[in-house]
Amino acid sequence: MxxxxxxxxxxxxxxxxxxxxxxxxxxxxxxxxxxxxxxxxxxxxxxxxxxxxxxxxxxxxxxxxxxxxxxxxxxxxxxxxxxxxxxxxxxxxxxxxxxxxxxxxxxxxxxxxxGHCAAPAKEDQAASSIQSMPLPDRLDYWIDQFRKCNKCFGCTLNCPVCFCDDCLLEEKTFTPEKGIPPGLAFHLIRAVHLADKCVECGECERSCPSDIPLLALRKMVNQDMKRMFNYTSGDPERRSPLLTTLEGDPMEDDGDAC
Amino acid sequence: MSEFNPNILAFCCNWCSYAGADLAGVNRLQMPPNVNVVRVMCSASVKPEYVFKAISQGIDGVLVLGCHIGDCHYLTGNHRTAKRIPLTAKILEKVGIDPRRVQLDWVSAAEGEKFQQVVTQFVDDIRSLGPNPMKEVRF
Structure with missing residues (x-):
């Protein structure tokens, strides 16, 4: 090279x-x-x-x-x-x-x-099977998964688009100081923070020592972003819809970019 | 068996909805007492984090009330809310919590009656949904 x-x-x-x-x-x-x-x-x-x-x-x-x-x-x-x-x-x-x-x-x-471009994969099986579960089963499934979390912060540290110097999840308001697992809110907060920037690289899932299917969750949230705002993260032209007004103008301040 | 009394958190913006809630109170409008009002300076300061924390700790429903679009004291604060809160509800749906537990509505300072309607309707909705399943879960 x-x-x-x-x-x-x-x-x-x-x-x-x-x-x-x-x-x-x-x-x-x-x-x-x-x-x-x-x-x-x-x-x-x-x-x-x-x-x-x-x-x-x-x-x-x-x-x-x-x-x-x-x-x-x-x-x-x-x-x-x-x-x-x-x-x-x-x-x-x-x-x-x-x-x-x-x-x-x-x-x-x-x-x-x-290298040469290979064909893209079909729809994510894991995500669509979770989507098809009724709500209570889905909650049971995710609670079982999130229970395995040992709060290693691997998903945060290895994430290419997690850029805050002071991570909100290190505050005890959102993550209990003592004890594992950190609870449901931990993963949901990560999901919402990455909603407008996750590029589905799969690094969170790869680095997770407990094999939580985080990529499936990211993909589901990204599908929603696509459906709600017609936005795909990684688009070099368009600003994130969460940082614009309803008309699409940029907000006066970007406030909490995370 | 006693009737299920939901525990509901209502975030009201200081400039419109909180004044609307005040008006409803001054006018002695009857509404269910299940709502705990939290005054915030703008509905945009209700970050999804707070909603998630409330839901994961067993609150049955979260109501976010702000000024009507265009009336925000901070000009574009409620635009942010208008995008954020539906996304929050969607993410909750992804992990299996009914998205109707999070609701966004606009109540201005003059709409005491609307506040009553929104709260009554929301309490009824949550009653029919039943208690938050996260109440039973101990992490």
Missing amino acids: RLAFEERGADYLLAIKEAHGQAAPVLLRKGDDAGTMRFDVPYQMTMILTNISRFIKEGRIAVVARRCDERAIAELVKRDLLNHDNLVVIGLACSEEQIRECRCTDPCPSSADI
Whole structure:
């Protein structure tokens, strides 16, 4: 991927490299030894990009991004957390297996520089089976799932679009200081915060040690956003409907962006 | 068996609905006593977090009352509410709580009667829905 530097004129490259038998994200400068690059690991580059872009003031960063990374970057650019001019996005197409794992309906990056676009997955089975349950059964199902939560905050920390410095969920008003599980409100608050920005990358579900089907919940909420406001998160043009008036004008203040 | 008396939280905006509730009280309009009114400065300050917390702790219904669209003291506060609260109800539906437990309505300062109607109707609705299932659940 030397092409990132020569063709696209980037100063840094953020990619995943093989290190000690593991895959790890690295930031490479021009002329650094790339070693073995890995493109088969689903890894949220956007998180790392947001963190390092605070320290890299000059130069453009090339990032190897999947479609979900691309959409997450669009969300963050809209909220002025990333500067699009400093970024070079190198599209990485997901493999069929990864698409199946994420139940991804939009897997193809705008320019597939690495790999070939595979067909998108069909509708999420888990989400539609939960949707078809009657309300009391659905509540029982989710309570069983949320009971497994051990408040590790993995879903929050690994989420590419969770950007608040002070997370509301760390306040004891919403999450009890002592004891697990944190209750129903914890997951619902996350659901509503991500409603207008979740890009369905599936990182919350992957990082959950208790295998709570969080991606199914995200997908259901995103379907609602689509139905209610005709809004898909990751759209680089449109402002989130929750931050505009009913006529679609931007609000005077963005207040709590989260 | 005694009748189920729902426990309802009503968030009223300081400028319209709270004054409307006041008017209803001054006019001695009869309404069910199940409603606990919380005064907030604007209906937009009712974040979904508060609704979720109330519902997950066993409140039977949450009523959010604000100024009519266009009358907001803060110009566009209730626009925010108008989008947020329906989304909140939708998310509750996704995890299996009846979305009718969260209701949004507009009551102006002059509409004491409307306040009475909204509250009476909401209490009746919640009565027919039964107690919040989260009451039974201990996490």
